[in-house]
Amino acid sequence: MSLPKLHVAVLMGGWSSERPVSLTSGEGVAKALESRGHTVTRIDMGRDVALRLAEAKPDVVFNALHGTPGEDGTVQGMMDLMGLAYTHSGLATSVIAIDKELTKQALVPHGIPMPGGRVVPTHELFERDPLPRPYVLKPVNEGSSVGVAIVTDDGNYGSPISRDSVGPWQEFDELLAEPFIRGKELTCAVLAGPDGPRALLVTELKPKSGFYDFDAKYTDGMTDHICPAEIPDEVTEACKDIALRAHRLLGCRGTSRSDFRWDDEQYVEGQGADGLFLLEVNTQPGMTPLSLVPEQARKLGMSYEDLVEAIVADALAGKSGATAIATTGGGKG
Template sequence: MSLPLTGHHVAVLLGGPSSEREVSLVSGAACADALERLGAKVSRVDAGADIAQVLTGLKPDVCFNALHGPWGEDGCVQGVLETLGIPYTHCGVLASALAMDKAKSKAVLAAAGVAVPGGGLYNRFEAAKAHVMPPPYVVKPNAEGSSVGVFLVFEGANGPPQEIVAPDWTYGEEVMIEPYVRGLELAVGVMDGKAITVTEIVPKTGFYDYESKYGEGGSEHIVPARMPPHALEKAKKLSEMAHAALGCRGVTRSDLRYDDINDIMVLLEVNTQPGMTPTSLVPEQAAAQGVSFDQLVLWITEDAYARGGAGRIASSGEASGQSAPER
């Protein structure tokens, strides 16, 4: 019996020019390996300015977008793929652009009834002069991922982080500043509009920064999170609401904070292209529900192919079909 993707050509977009290039290379390699195990012809494409020309020459049946960060995750590459008429994984142009812009996505989410932190956008030079709100608070770029350029300002801090006005700052002229919500760091994967489960993240450094996310042993993931049943359900519900409000499709991951003392939960942001590295949260959540990494990659690919109007990929595997695997 043939493998699920036998006879199909998948271009895996990886790398790219963003600050999250290294993570994307690892995600893309893992997904490309899985696609090959599933029988696909795979072209690994390190996405650059010539992406349209490269894909026009390759003529893939579908693109698996494993890019992270600006350009690959903010609607730009999605627009190129729409123009070329190539089916692609994850969210479309508008949802990608909205989710990457923290200020705009927060406005949409709040209007949809999703609890989000307060705060707002500030010019980075103004924000560096004096505290714009009483500490503790969080400073982050408005359009980056993977906790790149994020600073936690603790109570008693003499002033704002001066890194945001350093000459090597490349994350835009405006920064998002939000009140810090104490408590548990949570992540919820959403697949086909339904929450998978809730992960509690315990960073070894006390802050879930880039190293905690991607470094070996940088954080402990507890699945499911150690929370009361009502809080687990609320995390799932908020994540499903956010996925729908932004017009997302395929697989997303929402990041949340839960103040377990005061029973307050807020949704921080929605990641439209969750990491697919060995330490990534969505593959780990899927595995906890009995969905293997290869099954997850197959479902994401099938979902994109079906939406592209080419019909469902003929599959003999458990993850075949247009609905998500049982979770």
């Protein structure tokens, strides 16, 4: 791939709980672009972000923000109004994909397997369990496993959960409760290209303690990445198929990463991928040294710099990311 020399504004930082990750992603992207001869303006997003983008007048914006408001459609809408080309998904897709319940409503009717459960007001947790234990509680619209709690029979939260025990119920007015799915943590990246999006590889994530939470994701040495995952071929293909279908159904652009749980005790050879559930679709995956999309691309012979340029090239192609769901149907495409 050969891109003309561009002026790229890299949006990073912001004020979400994922700010440190975004700063690392953004700096990596900026250095990669500079190494290829592009001019880069780094923007640590503040409330004056529109003014700073207007002053910079970039050819394209690389959106390296994580969490709100950089990943939930807010910044995307602003850039749409400003007429700026930008990487990753558009407004409609971002609004849906950041919200785990909206994502289910969009994908499950098209045959994508996702866990059941429901959104519960936090105060109800102090009266009764919303689901039989074990179950998972997570914020509806946070990423990077921020605010996730696994509630078990022998957990220290109490039964019902105590108001005084540390957990996401102290920070959020409502939480998504889902059945806990035992087994393996898997993830699959999708990357856009001139011939359309393609699924990359499947990685198994094996935290050395606890579960794959924020610290396990972003602390070197706390999680083993098995890439490609040592799982049956039919499960690998099911992950790649679901990730690609979800990417298309939601109208994702650039790159996305789909996270799964697979209950391998349900597996019967030759009978598909029973026990496999999509948990969420991340429309702006991390680009840090420990991030999964660059790792999968590298395993396929694509350098970090090539990956960054591929994402920029897709943004410049001007493909709309606002046609999510309604026009895609339920086929595999």
